[in-house]
Amino acid sequence: MKSFKIFFILLVLSISTLTFAQRPEPKKIKVTGKVIDKSSTQPLEYATIVFQSVRNPDIVTGGITDAKGEFNIEINAGNYHVRVEFISFKTIEFKNRNLTSNTDLGTLLLSDDATQLEGVELRAERSTVEIKLDKRVYNVGQDMMVKGGTVSDVLDNVPSVSVDVEGNVSLRGNESVRILIDGRPSNAININDALRLIPADAIDKVEVITNPSARYDAEGGGGILNIILKKGKNQGLNGVITGTVGDPRNYGLTGNINYKSENFNVFSTLGYSDRNSPGRSMTDSKILNPADGTILRYQDERRTNNRLREGYNGNFGAEWFLDATTTWTNTVSYRRDDGRNPDEVLFYDYDINRNLTGIRRRFNDQQSSGENVEYSSNFMKKFKKDGHQLTIDYSTSINKDNDDSFIFDVDNQTTANIQRQTRNLAQLDYVLPITENTRFEAGYRGDFTKVVTDFEVFTDEGSTGEFVFDDTFSNLFEYKEYVNAFYSQFGSKINKFSYLFGLRWEDSNIGVNLLSENNFNNKRYNNFFPSAFFAYEISDKSNVTLSYSRRIQRPRGRFLNPTANLSSNINIFQGNPDLDPAMTHAVDLGYLKRWDKLTFNTSAYINRTDDVFQFIRRESGLIIDGVPQILSGPINLATEYRFGFEFTLNYTPYKWWRLNGNFNFFRNETLGQFNYINSQYQSITIDLDNIATSWFARINSKITLPYKIDFQTNATYNAPQNTAQGRNLGVLSANMALSKDILKDKATLAFNISDVFNSRKRISEINLPQVESYSEFQWRVRQINLSLTYRFNKPKNEKERVPRRENGEDGDFMGKP
Known part of the structure; x- marks a missing residue:
């Protein structure tokens, strides 16, 4: 209430x-x-x-x-x-x-x-958030909050976007979101881990596209986030270097440099980071009698861990201006990281009167390493007519991730998780202006990905001291995704009315193969994805839009892989190789109004998703030290209906004070049920019909103080939300930052605190037939950073003279067909 x-x-x-x-x-x-x-x-x-x-x-x-x-x-x-x-x-x-x-x-x-x-120049600073008709653009360069942070920290400050404590990204409360980097899908095996490795200082801006047109990849039922990396465009030699120190341990150094002449532009970004992200969690459980629901005993679980990461990332690119209308760009990127995650879990057992009956310790010493190499090429030809152009993109990448763990428990275990991914992407986009206010577009996209995961578990026999291969959880898993897509769009503007019709066709060839069991599963399907966009210009400062699109969400990675996470042998996550893709119909009605000091953008949206993914918790049938083992993982349910509305405000009451806020209200209705056999060999039906209403709000304030000092604060509140098997409680978190220009505006010193009140957690209550639990999970404790940014031959807020096209993903169609 x-x-x-x-x-x-x-x-x-x-x-x-x-x-x-x-x-x-x-x-x-x-x-x-x-x-x-x-x-x-x-x-x-x-x-x-x-x-x-x-x-x-x-x-x-x-x-x-x-x-x-x-x-x-x-x-x-x-x-x-x-x-x-x-x-x-x-x-x-x-x-x-x-x-x-x-x-x-x-x-x-x-x-x-x-x-x-x-000399020293007077400059107009671009607003942190730019609101456009079909997307919002978040400019990272002016945000002190994320200095010394990662891309996950950047996304968690973007309007309409939330990043939970496990790194899962959601857009308007929907985790079915497609994340692009420079207009291309990320080549990382685990996108959440990759977002925590890329430094925030390498990001130029983030585009939020809630209802993409047919030009875009149909993946992502909740929309698209396009992360644009920094690439210099200023004449001559110039660049930016940022160094960071922080507590808990956070050392980082990032540099962006470029040299531009009339015939070419050479650019590079290099970065190094050494981080420790301590986390902790707790789960208090009541073990129930399945017959009458009475309490049999209690168990408390306490976990602490330190996520240690040392990473290197860099890219080198050259943009060659073949003539006044032709550009060819080639980029090579490399990323390497090494990490360690010592994870300690303590189990406290109590009888029905809360008397301590035993303590057990489980320690998981995990070590990891990853390496990624990518080559990308972009060719762009502009013809005589303004807007008439052809672009060709190609990229290829290899990604390697290794994770090894030594688990100390009653039965000592070792695990080895080796993953290899290859990805090739080819894309062609053609834009033909027919008249000044009418244009036609067409293109092709081929995305070919293969991931092989080799997971092995060895258990200590105890008597001999030898480790024996355990085939209960070990497997060799292969995922292949080959998608070919063609699209076309036609748009026009008639007086104040604009429209854009598009149609995309995607052919999907998916292989989900358990090689260790000679179990091969091929899913071949093709789908049409129509889109329609309408806009009416009420005045120069107000517009109304209506859009429709059909989207797809393909299950990948841990959603499919039955390999378990053995950091806890009581609460285990397992993927489901039988998952089907989820299909979404999305309708969005938007309104945009600008005044001299205020910009207001609001939208109401309705999504219907068939075969939606739902995470459920159930008993595995095993009893571990007298406690039922709980498995969690995704399944397909029948239908999910999602309704909501949001608004974003940009307000500048004074030249020295800027405010922007975002509010999102949504309602989810899920229909479905799940059957399984419990440890008592009883057939259990879980009724997953659920109606959840929730909202979140974020406000950001930036004040320019005397002596060139900037003060920035923001606060986010995620309201409580019911789930099919429990409830997520509300969480309030806040950040703050200070910065000052020094050395004649050539450098900026910034100080920030992430999660000021140390309150950013996932707090949930779970109710199952044999277990009731309350849990708190905190991925990272409060972080304090101090950073120094130095610019050479590049003013603080200088704009690029020639706008850059991001692989055709400009998204600006209303009024500019």
């Missing part, structure tokens, strides 16, 4: 804000034009157009140019001083311009200003 009160208050406040903002306005006019670089004739994106009232100089308004260098700004009619500004270019100024009707300023040519490049 308390959650609904909070939700109601937030809703009333947002409606009140909108009502107040929509008061009567004076006569409005539109001022248009285009800004280009005089020397290169390239359009200048993010150039600033400033309108200062002649009558009242304190009244200043304006806007920025889009990717084509064009601007269309709505202002009040009157007399203005007009300035056109862009970093390192000479400002153009029009004095006392009488603007009483719609005016086109034409094409404005900006020239280089060499003197500005040598």
